[in-house]
Structure formats: structure tokens, C-alpha cells
Amino acid sequence: MYQMLDPTRFVVFITGATSGFGAAAARRYVAAGAKVIATGRRTERLKALRDELGAENCHIITLDIRDRAALEAAIAALPAPFAGINIVIANAGLALGLQPAAQTDIADWDTMVATNINGLMYTVRALLPGLIARGGGHIVTLGSVAGDYPYPGGSVYGATKAFVKQFALNLRSDVQGKQVRVTNIEPGLTATEFSLVRFKGDEAQAGKPYQGTQPMTAEDIAESIFWTTTLPAHVNVNRLQLMATTQAFAPFDIYRES
Ligand code: NDP
Ligand code: 8X3
Helix, strand or coil: CCCCCCHHHCEEEECCCCCHHHHHHHHHHHHCCCEEEEEECCHHHHHHHHHHHCCCCEEEEECCCCCHHHHHHHHHCCCHHHHCCCEEEECCCCCCCCCCHHHCCHHHHHHHHHHHHHHHHHHHHHHHHHHHHCCCEEEEEECCHHHCCCCCCCHHHHHHHHHHHHHHHHHHHHCCCCCEEEEEEEECCEECCHHHHHCCCCHHHHHHHHCCCCCEEHHHHHHHHHHHHHCCCCCCCCEEEECCCCCCCCCCCCCCCC
């Protein structure tokens, strides 16, 4: 029989565990017997998750990944049962707005760069030396189809996800021989709070991308993340792109005079 890794040996650090993929991943790993460090800015959500999963399985840290000093301090202060991190799910991120570039709020661009790029860099930089020192592990980043396929209004969000992809691939090169695996998960349309965040709480607008169709779910993505990390240690999934079966490709958009 094909031998997967034993998830009861996993200590998993998850950013963005208050919602969507991160919360679903926390549940998936704990269900498989792993220990999880769940992080995010919304403390009440984290407490509810800890109550659900059990404090012996789920350690929570209120954390804004844009705050490098806080991130490093939180990792340095981890209690012993959660200190031996061997899986990092660098998932926290967001899109803000869908306006054309000329009309966008530049503060939204700044927030996306600070979160999706700087926050990701800080997370990986803070955790990678520990993974290497402990003999290996796995870093999973959350890219997007938006990192490959342009779309109107996707300007900075898509560009941050292109960064995530290349950062993950470059990390792979850096950790060669260190027993550290790196995987960029690249989902398409998935129903989470992503759209509500993008449209700043406007539920009617946020619901539109999912209307009349069947998007993927947070559990679909969590299962994919889990699968890549439980594959035998000699296998590295570099990139994994997923779309809802209802989502496909369109022709190029040609502007015509008439
Ligand atoms: P959600 O909005 O449901 O979850 C996003 C998570 O990120 C929340 O837990 C949020 O926690 C956290 N987060 C946001 N900003 C920060 C911050 N500054 N510091 C710490 N945590 C932060 O979205 P998804 O689960 O869908 O998205 C997860 C990742 O997947 C993102 O990187 C997103 O770009 C990507 N993605 C999503 C797709 C989709 O269609 N849903 C498709 C492709 C990729 P809190 O607010 O409590 O801090
Ligand atoms: C989220 C998917 O298509 O809304 O990364 O950009 S999309």
C-alpha cells in the first residue's frame, strides 16, 4: 500500500486561520491528529476555533502578519508542545476592490502588498530557519489563478499572487538538500469570506461571483493542502492549480472600433 506521511507528527503553523482556507485547514489537520498553531487578527474567532478543536491540539495567537516584530516574538514564545513546527501554511491574504487601475484606492494597493507580499515574506523568513534546523518540513503558500491569468480590476491583487508563485519557486531552489518542501497552491473561484473582504462588507456585490454556479469550498482547498503535505517526503508538488469545474477559460478580449 502507498505510504503517506503520518500527520500525527505534524506541528502546523497557519496564518489566516480565522476564516476560509486557514480555518478549514486547521480543522483538517487536527482531525488527522496534528497539532495546529492558528493565527489571525480576530481573537474571538481564534478562541472559538480553539474551543472547537481543543487547547491541547490548537494553540492560538492573535497576529497581524504585517507586524514583523510581533510575528517573530510570537514564534519565539511558543509553548513546548507547539514549538517544533514542521509545516507552515502561509495562507493569510486578501484582495481589496475590483476597480480599474486608474480609479483604485491606492491605500487598497498598499494593504494588499503589505499583507500578501511583506506579510508572507516575514512569515517564511521567521519560520524557515527553524524548519531547516529541525531537519526539514514543508511550506505551503497560497497563490491564485490570478497570479497567472490577468483580469480587469485584478491589477495589484494578481501581481501579489504572481509574487507568491515566484517566491515559492525560488524558495524551492534555496532549500535544495535541506529536506524542506515548498508548494504553491493556486485556487480559482472558491466561496469563503474572500469576496466579502474584497467588496468591504457589501454582501450583494460579494455574492455575485458565486451566483448560479458551484464554486469550490474552503474544505476542497484544505484537502488539497493536506494531501500535498502528507505525500511521501521524496515527492514535492511545486504548484497545484485548482478551479471549480464550472470555471474555465475565455478568449482574448479584442477591442474593436465597431
Ligand atoms: P478569507 O477572507 O476567508 O480568509 C482570509 C484570512 O486571512 C482570514 O483568516 C484573515 O484573518 C487573514 N488575514 C488577512 N489579513 C491578515 C493580516 N494582515 N494578518 C493576519 N491575517 C490576515 O479568504 P480565503 O480563505 O479565501 O483566502 C485565503 C488565501 O487564499 C488568501 O491568500 C487569498 O488571497 C487566497 N485565495 C483565495 C481564493 C478564493 O477565491 N477564496 C482563490 C485563490 C487564492 P483576520 O481578518 O482575522 O486577520
Ligand atoms: C482569488 C481568485 O479569481 O477572484 O484569488 O482572483 S480570483
